[in-house]
Amino acid sequence: MTIALSKETVRKAISAHSALGLVCCALLYLICATGTAIVLYEEWQRFEQHDAPEMTAIAPAAIQRGIENVLATESDGPATTHLYVHLPTDDLPRATITTDTQAVHLDRNGSIAMPEENAWAEFLLALHYRLNLPAVVGMSLVGLFGAMLVALTISGIAAHPRIFRDAFRLRARRGDDVATLDWHNRLAVWTIPFVLAIALTGTMIGLFYISGSGLAAAAYGGDSEAALAPVFGGEPEGDASPAPIPDVAPALSYMEREYPGTRPYYVILHDPGTAGQHMQIVAEHPRRLIFGEYYAFSGDGDFRGTAGMADGTVGQQLAASTYNLHFGNYGGLPVKIAYILFGLAMTTVVATGTFIWLDKRERAGKPSPYLRASWWSLVIGVPVGIVATFVARLMLGNEAPFVAIFWTICLLTVGVSLLRCKRRQLSLEGRERAFSRT
Amino acid sequence: MGGDTPIWIAATLAIAGVAVLRLSWGKPQRSTILNIAGWVTLLMALVVVDSAAGEWGVAIVALVATFAACVALAFAAAKPARKGRAKTIRTSHRGSSQVAVARRSGWVTFGIVGPLALVASLLLALAVRTLILMAGGAEADGNVAVLAAVPVTWPVLSFALLMMTRRTRQVAWVAGIAALSAPFLLLQGGPA
Numbered sequence: 001m002t003i004a005l006s007k008e009t010v011r012k013a014i015s016a017h018s019a020l021g022l023v024c025c026a027l028l029y030l031i032c033a034t035g036t037a038i039v040l041y042e043e044w045q046r047f048e049q050h051d052a053p054e055m056t057a058i059a060p061a062a063i064q065r066g067i068e069n070v071l072a073t074e075s076d077g078p079a080t081t082h083l084y085v086h087l088p089t090d091d092l093p094r095a096t097i098t099t100d101t102q103a104v105h106l107d108r109n110g111s112i113a114m115p116e117e118n119a120w121a122e123f124l125l126a127l128h129y130r131l132n133l134p135a136v137v138g139m140s141l142v143g144l145f146g147a148m149l150v151a152l153t154i155s156g157i158a159a160h161p162r163i164f165r166d167a168f169r170l171r172a173r174r175g176d177d178v179a180t181l182d183w184h185n186r187l188a189v190w191t192i193p194f195v196l197a198i199a200l201t202g203t204m205i206g207l208f209y210i211s212g213s214g215l216a217a218a219a220y221g222g223d224s225e226a227a228l229a230p231v232f233g234g235e236p237e238g239d240a241s242p243a244p245i246p247d248v249a250p251a252l253s254y255m256e257r258e259y260p261g262t263r264p265y266y267v268i269l270h271d272p273g274t275a276g277q278h279m280q281i282v283a284e285h286p287r288r289l290i291f292g293e294y295y296a297f298s299g300d301g302d303f304r305g306t307a308g309m310a311d312g313t314v315g316q317q318l319a320a321s322t323y324n325l326h327f328g329n330y331g332g333l334p335v336k337i338a339y340i341l342f343g344l345a346m347t348t349v350v351a352t353g354t355f356i357w358l359d360k361r362e363r364a365g366k367p368s369p370y371l372r373a374s375w376w377s378l379v380i381g382v383p384v385g386i387v388a389t390f391v392a393r394l395m396l397g398n399e400a401p402f403v404a405i406f407w408t409i410c411l412l413t414v415g416v417s418l419l420r421c422k423r424r425q426l427s428l429e430g431r432e433r434a435f436s437r438t
Numbered sequence: 439m440g441g442d443t444p445i446w447i448a449a450t451l452a453i454a455g456v457a458v459l460r461l462s463w464g465k466p467q468r469s470t471i472l473n474i475a476g477w478v479t480l481l482m483a484l485v486v487v488d489s490a491a492g493e494w495g496v497a498i499v500a501l502v503a504t505f506a507a508c509v510a511l512a513f514a515a516a517k518p519a520r521k522g523r524a525k526t527i528r529t530s531h532r533g534s535s536q537v538a539v540a541r542r543s544g545w546v547t548f549g550i551v552g553p554l555a556l557v558a559s560l561l562l563a564l565a566v567r568t569l570i571l572m573a574g575g576a577e578a579d580g581n582v583a584v585l586a587a588v589p590v591t592w593p594v595l596s597f598a599l600l601m602m603t604r605r606t607r608q609v610a611w612v613a614g615i616a617a618l619s620a621p622f623l624l625l626q627g628g629p630a
Binding site: 009015016149151179207288289312316321325341 | 459460463464491492493494495497498500501503504505507508510511514515516517518519547548552556560563564567576577578579580581582583584585586588589590592593594596597600601603623626
C-alpha cells in the first residue's frame with residue numbers, strides 16, 4: 001500500500017520533520033529516556049527501601065491508628081491541610097501516610113515503622129515530569145515537547161510515502177546509514193499508536209498550566225480550581241474550628257459493603273482535625289483505564305457521593321484515563337514491560353532521527369563533526385547520568401544530590417566529547433597539511 | 439477464565455492481522471485481498487475487545503498488535519542484508535533543502551509555528567468548549583475539550599504551517615483561526 005502524496009509534498013514533509021526534530025531532539029530524547037525508566041516508579045521505590053514493611057492488605061482499624069499516630073507527631077507544629085494514606089496495592093504493597101511535612105511507612109498494626117525514603121524515584125519522576133525545573137515552567141516545557149512529538153509523528157507519516165509497504169523491511173545488518181534509517185522508520189511506524197497515546201496524554205497533562213490557565217482566565221475569573229471542579233469535583237467550604245479527627249474505618253467498611261468490585265488505594269483527609277474536614281477514598285476499578293473513582297465521605301464517615309470519574313460524562317472519564325494510559329499502570333507487569341519496550345523504541349527513534357540528519361549532511365558534503373560528537377555524548381550521557389544517580393542513591397543514600405550529579409554528568413559528557421572531537425579534528429588537519437607538503 | 443475469552447480471541451486476531459499484513463507486504467506484487475484481510479482482522483480484534491472490555495481492552499490489544507509487529511521486525515533485523523547501493527532519494531538532504539525556495543528567518547518561523555500557533559489553538563479549543571455548552575453539553579465535557587483539543591490542534595496546525603512555503607499564507611492561517619475563534623471568548627463562563 002502506498003499513500004499517494006506528491007513528491008513536492010513529501011519533500012516539504014521531510015523538511016518540516018527535520019526542522020521539528022532538530023529543535024526538539026535533545027530534550028525529547030531526555031523525556032523519552034526518563035519516561036521509559038519511570039514506568040517502574042513503584043518498583044524503584046520498593047528497591048530503594050527494600051526493608052520497608054510490606055503487606056497485601058491492612059485493617060481499617062490499623063489505618064486509623066496510623067493516622068492518629070502520625071497526627072500526634074505533628075501536634076506541636078502547624079496542622080496539615082491534607083493527609084494521604086496510600087493503601088497496599090499489587091505494585092506497591094505498602095501502607096504510607098503523607099502529610100504536608102512528612103511521609104512515613106506503617107506496619108500492619110498501624111505503628112509508624114520508618115520514614116519514606118524514595119528520593120531517587122522522585123528525582124526520576126521530576127526529571128521526566130518537569131526536567132527538574134519549577135512545576136509551571138518544567139511541566140509546560142515537557143507538554144510543549146509532547147505536542148511536538150505529535151507533530152513529528154504526523155510529519156513523519158507524510159514524509160514516508162511507502163510507510164506500509166516498507167513496514168517490515170529492516171536491513172539492520174548492513175550497519176550503515178540505511179540501517180539507521182530503517183531502524184528509525186520501522187520502529188516509528190509500528191509504535192505510532194503507542195507514541196500518539198503517550199504524546200497526547202503527556203501533552204494534555206503537561207500543557208495544563210497553559211490550556212487550563214487559559215480556560216480559567218476565559219471562563220472562571222482566573223480560578224483554576226473552579227475550572228477543574230466540574231471534572232474532578234470541588235472542595236466544600238472549610239471550617240477551621242477544632243474537631244476530633246475523622247474515623248476512616250466506617251468509610252472503608254462502607255466501600256467494602258457497597259462497592260465490593262473496587263479496590264481502595266488512597267484515603268485522603270482534607271483539613272483533618274477541623275469542623276470542615278471531609279474524606280475521599282480513591283478506589284481502583286479493575287479493567288478500566290481510569291486512575292480510579294473519588295468516593296466522598298463526611299468527617300463522620302457518611303457517604304456523600306462520587307465524582308463521576310467512572311460513570312460520569314465522557315469528558316470526566318477521558319480526563320481520568322490520561323494518567324494510566326500515559327504511565328502504563330493499568331495492566332500489571334506485562335503492560336509495564338510493553339511500555340518499557342516501546343519506550344525504548346521511541347527513545348531509539350529520537351536518537352536515530354538526529355543521526356539520519358547528520359548522515360544526510362555528510363552525504364551532502366557538509367559534515368558536522370562537533371554536532372555529531374555532541375549528539376553521541378548526549379545519547380550516551382543521559383542513560384549514564386541516570387545510572388550514576390542510581391549508584392549515588394545506593395552509595396550515598398536518600399540525601400544524595402541527584403539533580404547536580406545528573407546534570408553535571410550530562411554536561412561533562414558533552415564537554416569531554418567536544419574536546420576529543422576538537423583534538424581529532426586538529427590531528428586530521430595536521431596530517432592533511434603534512435600530506436599536502438609532501 | 440470465561441470473562442477473559444473475548445480478550446484472548448481479540449489478542450489472537452491482532453497477532454493474526456499483523457501476520458497477514460507481514461505476508462502481504464512481503465510479496466513482490468501487491469495483494470489487495472491479503473491487505474484487506476489483514477486490516478479487517480485487526481479491525482475485528484478491536485471490535486471484539488471493545489465490546490467485551492471497552493477502552494481498557496482496546497489499549498491492551500493495541501499493545502499486543504504492536505508487540506507482534508516488533509517480533510516480526512526482530513526477525514527482519516536478524517536476516518542478512520545485501521550491501522548494495524540503497525535508493526535514498528526520498529530521504530536525501532538535497533531533496534529536502536530544495537523546498538526552501540526563499541530564505542526565511544528561522545526565528546519568525548519559530549514564532550509563528552510555536553507561540554502564535556499555540557495561542558490560536560487555545561482560542562480554537564475555547565471556541566469548541568463554547569459550542570459544546572451551546573449544544574447542551576456538560577460543563578465537564580466542555581472543560582475537558584479545552585484540555586484535550588490543544589494537544590491535537592497545535593501539532594496539526596504547526597505541521598500544516600511548516601508545509602506552507604509562503605509566509606503570508608502562514609500568517610493568514612494563524613490569524614484566521616484566532617479571529618474566527620476569538621468572538622467565542624465573549625460567550626465563556628459556565629454552561630449556556
